């Protein structure tokens with residue numbers, strides 16, 4: 001039998017090889033769990049190998065040494081080369097293959113086609129009529145035109161009802177007049193809007209006969225297809241550097257009474273007829289589909305960002321030696337410290353959990369998308385609730401995990417050589433885009449409050465909130481039953497979420513009965529409401545993890561995932577235990593049990609730690625991290641990496657003659673006086 005860990009190679013750092021030799025499971029079989037099939041895991045590696053053979057697709061130098069302009073240019077250069085090889089490298093109809101190709105070749109900092117693939121094409125697929133698809137979608141798919149999704153304005157992002165960009169129907173000419181009447185009405189933020197795209201789906205408030213019909217989507221050509229110059233009545237540009245994600249030209253757009261044909265409104269579900277008659281869509285929020293598309297996929301993206309940071313941190317922790325546990329023995333790998341394990345391993349478990357919850361979410365999304373094709377909208381509310389909660393919880397916990405990974409690398413974690421700070425910057429954008437996290441938690445809370453009301457009225461609720469009408473134990477059975485089952489944990493999570501949902505509900509009801517208007521009462525309860533949403537979502541994540549482990553057939557993979565799940569349940573429960581201690585559902589003795597199970601889990605995970613992260617099969621090319629190198633040879637490469645610094649081009653910088661020398665000379669002169 002070969003090595004179970006597939007990353008073992010001759011010449012690797014012995015400390016990392018030692019870790020890999022301990023693996024109890026086949027890392028490539030584990031990759032099949034993470035990427036949802038063996039075929040998908042194989043394809044990732046095939047794509048990476050093919051890319052490595054194309055010299056023009058390699059980074060010209062480490063990305064942190066590029067200026068913003070160079071980053072934008074480098075991403076565009078690679079997009080150009082990629083299009084020559086695209087059909088040989090991937091199945092272009094497979095989103096996961098395209099996503100992987102992008103991560104390997106370009107990375108997370110963005111590229112001119114980022115929004116084209118993630119929002120422009122999906123919005124046309126979901127909202128364009130067949131005729132409109134012929135006109136724009138097929139050209140977009142061939143990349144004859146490049147587009148983006150322009151919704152957010154300088155003054156409004158969360159509250160779509162107050163978008164100031166107007167699309168006023170002119171019956172006489174059968175046109176919409178698009179206008180940005182104020183500074184705050186300028187579109188502000190859309191990815192690639194600034195410089196790359198020549199088309200955009202612009203979301204504007206529809207006005208017919210002075211009546212406001214709310215946000216609707218319109219296709220707008222922004223630039224000439226040949227010269228790329230902005231068209232008349234259009235002002236467009238880049239919004240400037242950001243915390244990260246700087247290869248992307250997030251942009252602004254001002255429309256000055258721009259006229260577009262009536263047929264440029266995306267009209268698959270909603271219509272404005274020639275005479276200005278408005279025909280409602282089957283569901284009022286069908287036009288929000290592009291946002292739901294991204295939210296549904298974000299769990300997997302976040303799992304990927306988290307796993308990338310952890311791969312870097314865990315590999316580095318296995319070659320970094322510092323200090324002693326036994327003073328008579330050599331310095332230990334920092335991974336031996338319990339604090340280091342506690343800092344990293346629960347986040348490894350979360351990365352797996354997010355990936356499994358993500359797979360379930362994408363399945364539901366695909367079903368709803370298919371239903372919507374035929375005007376069926378029943379599951380839209382469930383999907384919106386689920387994606388709103390997950391988007392918020394997963395991005396927030398990812399942020400925590402990446403920062404822990406950075407700190408766990410000590411000083412070198414702070415260097416861009418680790419690349420963790422860039423991953424952090426990119427990932428935390430997710431807390432804001434596609435709906436600010438608090439706003440989206442409150443969307444889920446609306447759904448939860450409706451379910452709580454139904455239960456209070458004696459109705460049975462099902463599906464994602466089914467547990468609200470299921471029987472509950474007064475006391476948790478953790479450590480109270482002979483068999484060790486995850487059900488006792490999941491029931492405890494259910495209890496906690498249920499209690500909080502009803503606590504928020506009761507508080508809200510009390511305020512409403514006291515005569516407070518709904519919106520004011522809602523605001524006064526909103527912290528409790530967001531807590532309810534978080535607990536409900538964390539329950540869903542734990543359940544999704546347990547469902548996946550339950551379904552795994554391979555004994556060794558099941559055992560390894562079971563260890564991670566055990567860690568996850570104990571760690572997460574400790575994190576929210578105060579809710580269960582409050583009403584005596586858990587007692588001090590059970591808390592001691594959960595804590596000792598957590599520490600036991602850390603020890604159980606330890607031998608497989610490197611293998612759990614290796615199983616994500618993230619190549620050196622896509623990690624772009626000196627600390628996270630597969631071969632563990634960090635130190636000599638840190639030194640090589642620093643040679644790229646432009647400050648090292650000369651021994652003496654001009655600033656010496658200009659500023660430092662005069663400063664020192666004058667100080668010396670003064671001290672002689």
Ligand SMILES: CC(C)(COP(=O)(O)OP(=O)(O)OC[C@H]1O[C@@H](n2cnc3c(N)ncnc32)[C@H](O)[C@@H]1OP(=O)(O)O)[C@@H](O)C(=O)NCCC(=O)NCCSC(=O)/C=C/CCCCCCCCCCCCC(=O)O
Pocket residue numbers: 095096099117118149151152157158159160161191285288289291292293294297298301380381384432433434435436439443446447
């Ligand atoms: C939802 C809002 C907050 C409120 O909307 P509004 O219309 O004002 O609400 P109300 O009238 O009050 O109605 C509320 C009711 O409506 C229900 N509702 C709301 N939305 C939906 C929905 N989508 N589906 C179903 N139902 C819905 C809601 O439940 C209420 O029902 P009820 O009354 O309680 O019964 C809205 O204002 C809003 O959404 N705000 C947030 C704005 C937002 O999200 N903006 C996003 C702009 S675009 C953007 O940010 C883009 C970012 C790009 C990032 C790029 C990086 C990408 C990386 C990710 C990679 C993804 C990979 C993809 C891979 C692939 O493509 O294959």
Ligand SMILES: Cc1cc2nc3c(=O)[nH]c(=O)nc-3n(C[C@H](O)[C@H](O)[C@H](O)COP(=O)(O)OP(=O)(O)OC[C@H]3O[C@@H](n4cnc5c(N)ncnc54)[C@H](O)[C@@H]3O)c2cc1C
Pocket residue numbers: 115149150151152155156157158159188189190191245250429432433434435436437438439442
């Ligand atoms: C990297 C990045 C990429 C982006 N890409 C795009 C894109 O391609 N296309 C596009 O159209 N947009 C894009 N955006 C914009 C993004 O979607 C919005 O910034 C986001 O939806 C948040 O809206 P906002 O900026 O108006 O935040 P605000 O709503 O102003 O948030 C400020 C604060 O107010 C709070 N708040 C607001 N409303 C409520 C409420 N009702 N209840 C309680 N609290 C509230 C929020 O929680 C937050 O704390 C992008 C943003 C980023 C950072």
